[in-house]
Amino acid sequence: MTRQIGFNPPDGAPQPPGPVRRRHVVYLPGYDPEAGKRYRALFSREFTRYAKRFDLAKRAITRAETRPDGLVQTWTVETGRAGTETHTTYEVLLWDDLVRADFRRPLIASMALLTAGILHSVATAKIFRLYGLNWKYGNVILYPFGMTVILGALAALLGTGVARLLAGWLPGLAAGGLGALAGIGLVLAATPLLDRIFLRQLINDWVFNWQHSNGWRPDYEARLALFADHVADRLEAGGVDEVLIVGHSSGGLTAAEVAARVLAKDLPETPSLSLLTLGAGLPLVTINPRARRVRADVMRLVASDRLVWADYQAPQDWMxxxxxxxxxxxxxxxxxxxxxxxxxxxxxxxxxxxxVYRRISFRPFRMHFQFLMANDLPGEYDFFALTLGPQPLRERVLAPAIVPLRPETPPEPVPVHREI
Known part of the structure; x- marks a missing residue:
């Protein structure tokens, strides 16, 4: 897609003017089996780095606490100057237990589901529409399928070779059985390596999106309902200027689905409700005409005057x-x-x-996570200004107050190598 990245809705949803002194952030991770560990650690590390580089004056972050049911992780952050601080309660809503359940599925079963999903997407032309939207993401989608085909071919060659080797000493059925076990053993032995190159992550992610787009994930639907109830409770409790729902990657769609469910409830107009999606993969599900409920949720948000939705995109991000x-x-x-x-x-x-940009340009996962990382240089996109700063979301997008570097920060930033 070559359309310019920039859009102001002709009838933008209104939002009370700032400043925001108290904010409640609800963050929805993407499809990640380690979300309960990753996002607190990432936030803490990058906020510390951000605070050292940018002129925040006051900056404080508390320890994280996880609710007994394991679904909500919470900490608080204070930023700003004396008398104008912004106090933010930051929550991560977790569904990584559902992801880990998918990961417990045998790799061979996941590969079979992936193959079925890809073939279905080819038959329905979904894969071609996704390629038309972003050919890089199309390649990311086909990468696990290509690797699955290669690994399956190697396993078949090994199994055939072992069966033929043993055919002279064993009955045909026994030789064939041992050959099949050898092929399966190759797949199992390769699993740790496949995890290091994110192959199993990409396989299960694609399978999940395929299942979700066809309405085959009741466990996820039930979790969305719990999340929507949780956000609704925060809105009804009041005491804040803005409730901000944030979603990254496939969590962008999760955040949108939660926001749509919240809007369907009879809730007070205040505090202000905002939705921020970052590097989102909405088309992975919504491009499927069978995803009628999800498509209706998204279109409800498009027309709603009860929330402000901002979507940040990056052509450098393959995903x-x-x-x-x-x-x-x-x-x-x-x-x-x-x-x-x-x-x-x-x-x-x-x-x-x-x-740093040159080093990470061809590291898709690292670039994908830049949405959640500290800037090296001041700019309009600033994850921490969006989630912790005094401007409400609409004002921040339309007229961002750029956070400057600290006075003692050297004008030429020092290259920093940071892992996800």
Whole structure:
């Protein structure tokens, strides 16, 4: 897709003016079996780095606490200057137990499901539509399938070779059985290596999105209901200026689905409700016409005047869809005027140190996580200003107050190598 990354809805949803003094952030991770560990550690590390580079004045973060049921992880952050601080309660809503359940499925079974999903996507032309939206993401989708075909071919060759080798000493059935076990053994032996190159992650992620788009994930649907109830409780409790739902990667769709469920409830108009999606993969599910409920949820957000939705995209990121606009590209008519989403580019080239940018340009997962990392340089896209700063979401997108570097920070940023 070549459309410019930038969109202001003609009838943008209103939002009370700032400043935000108390905010409640609800973060929805993507499809990640380690979400309970990863996102607190990532936030803490990157916020510490951000606070050292940028002029925040006051900055404090508490220890994280996890609810007994394991579904909510919470900490608080304070930033700003004396008398103008912003106090943020930051929550991560966890569904990584569902992801880990998928990972307990035998790899061979996941590969079989992947093959079925890819063939179904070819038959329905879904894969071609995804390629049309972002050929890089199309390659990311086909990469695990290609590796599955290669590994399956190697396993078949090994199994055939072992069976023929043993055929002279054993009955044909026994030789064939041992050959099959040898092929399966190759797949099992390769699993640790496949995990290191994120292959199993990508296989299960694609299978999940395929299942979800066809309405075959009741466990996930039940979790969405719990999350929506949780956010609704936060809205009813009040005491904050803004409740901000944030989703990254496939968590962008999760955040949108939760927001749509919250809007379906009879809730007070205040505090302000906002939705921030980062590097989202909405088309992975919504491009399927059978995903009627999900498509309806997204279009409800497009026409809603009860929340502000901002979507940040990056052409450098292989795993999002730069230029995608659900108001225009889903082929659905909103129920009212188009009010969402505000669409902006992160302009990673302008906020990442050039040496770091060169090193990570061909590391798709690292670039994908830049949405959640500290900038090297000041810029309009600033994850921590969006989630912790004094501007409400709409104002931050339309008229961002750029957070400057600390006075003692050298003008030329020091290249930093950071892992996910």
């Amino acid at each position: 999002n869809f730069p230029g995608f606009n659900p108001a225009l590209d889903l082929g659905e008519a909103p129920a009212g005027p188009v009010r969402n989403p505000l669409i902006r580019s992160t302009r990673f080239r302008e906020i990442i140190d050039p040496d």
